[in-house]
Structures are given as C-alpha cells and as structure tokens.
Amino acid sequence: MTDSRTTIWHELQHYWVRPAMIAATILAFDQVTKAWVLSTLGTIEGTSRPLIDDWLSLTLIHNTGIAFGMFDAGFSHVFTVTSIIISLGAMYFYRYHLPGPHLLSQICLGLIVGGAIGNIIDRLRFGYVIDFVHVHWFPGIFNVADSAITIGVVVLALFLLLTGDRERQRPTSDDALLSDLLNQDPRQPGS
Numbered sequence: 111m112t113d114s115r116t117t118i119w120h121e122l123q124h125y126w127v128r129p130a131m132i133a134a135t136i137l138a139f140d141q142v143t144k145a146w147v148l149s150t151l152g153t154i155e156g157t158s159r160p161l162i163d164d165w166l167s168l169t170l171i172h173n174t175g176i177a178f179g180m181f182d183a184g185f186s187h188v189f190t191v192t193s194i195i196i197s198l199g200a201m202y203f204y205r206y207h208l209p210g211p212h213l214l215s216q217i218c219l220g221l222i223v224g225g226a227i228g229n230i231i232d233r234l235r236f237g238y239v240i241d242f243v244h245v246h247w248f249p250g251i252f253n254v255a256d257s258a259i260t261i262g263v264v265v266l267a268l269f270l271l272l273t274g275d276r277e278r279q280r281p282t283s284d285d286a287l288l289s290d291l292l293n294q295d296p297r298q299p300g301s
C-alpha cells in the first residue's frame with residue numbers, strides 16, 4: 111500500500127501539481143476579468159469602451175463559436191463537449207507523449223487547460239463565452255482564456271519543433287543506472 115501511495119504522490123508532484131497551479135491561476139484571472147467586464151460594461155452585447163485611442167477597447171460580445179468568434183453558428187453545446195475532449199486529450203498527450211516532466215510543457219498544459227475550463231464555465235453558465243478584448247487591427251474579439259490557450263498551443267508547438275525527440279531519448283540518471291546494472295555480466299570479475 112505504501113508503494114502505491116508513494117507512486118501516486120510522485121506522479122502528482124512531478125507531473126500534475128505545477129500544471130494544476132498554472133491552470134487554476136489562469137482560470138481565476140479569466141473569471142475575474144469576465145466578472146469585471148460584466149460589471150463595467152453591463153450585459154448588453156456590443157457595449158464598448160475605448161482604452162487606448164482607436165487601437166484597443168473593451169467590447170462585450172456573446173461568443174457561441176470557438177476562439178476569436180470563429181464558427182459562430184449557435185453550436186455552443188457541441189463546442190463545450192469538444193473543449194472537454196480536447197482538454198482531456200491534452201492531458202493524456204502531456205503525460206504519455208511529451209518529454210517530461212519539463213517545465214515548459216507543464217506551463218503550456220496549464221495555460222491550455224486553464225483557458226479551456228474558463229470558457230467551458232461560461233458556456234455552461236450562459237450558453238456562450240464572454241469575449242471583450244478588442245484590438246482593432248485584429249480580426250476577432252477574445253478573452254484571457256483564448257489568449258492562454260493560444261499562447262500555450264503556440265509555445266508548445268515551437269518547443270516540440272525545436273527539441274524533437276532529443277528530450278525523450280535522453281535517459282534519466284535512474285534509467286541509465288538501471289541499464290548499466292542489467293547489462294553487466296555477473297560472471298565478470300568486479301561486477
């Protein structure tokens with residue numbers, strides 16, 4: 111029983127604590143900013159307040175599509191289920207297919223999952239996602255969750271492109287020691 115507890119604790123500590131803390135931080139920041147925007151702008155879609163001249167403003171929209179208002183066709187429940195599946199897939203991919211536990215992959219997972227949960231909460235509460243960051247030269251209005259997901263995906267993709275399989279192929283010190291012990295010939299002197 112103690113070995114299984116030690117294994118579970120090791121798994122949590124090395125793989126899941128840091129991404130969970132990052133996801134919780136993103137989720138909290140996302141929900142606080144959305145609540146602040148609703149209290150500042152009200153709930154009427156299209157309400158806008160300039161922040162920096164004609165470059166940046168707060169503009170409230172009810173997004174039933176995906177990030178940045180794409181595919182806005184009233185399929186909010188489909189996107190909720192899709193977001194949950196993608197989040198679970200990201201966690202599986204992180205644990206079993208990424209080099210790890212690596213700080214950068216943990217940060218990226220936290221960003222992706224925290225952002226996804228933030229938007230899932232909106233879809234469950236309102237039937238749409240609250241978007242409000244309006245950069246006038248950019249072709250969409252977004253929120254903190256969208257930004258976290260986008261940054262997490264882009265940085266993770268760059269990390270994987272730059273490292274390739276090098277991180278996965280490098281044996282850890284425990285694996286190298288075990289390999290050395292298993293490859294020794296017990297009939298050799300000094301073995």
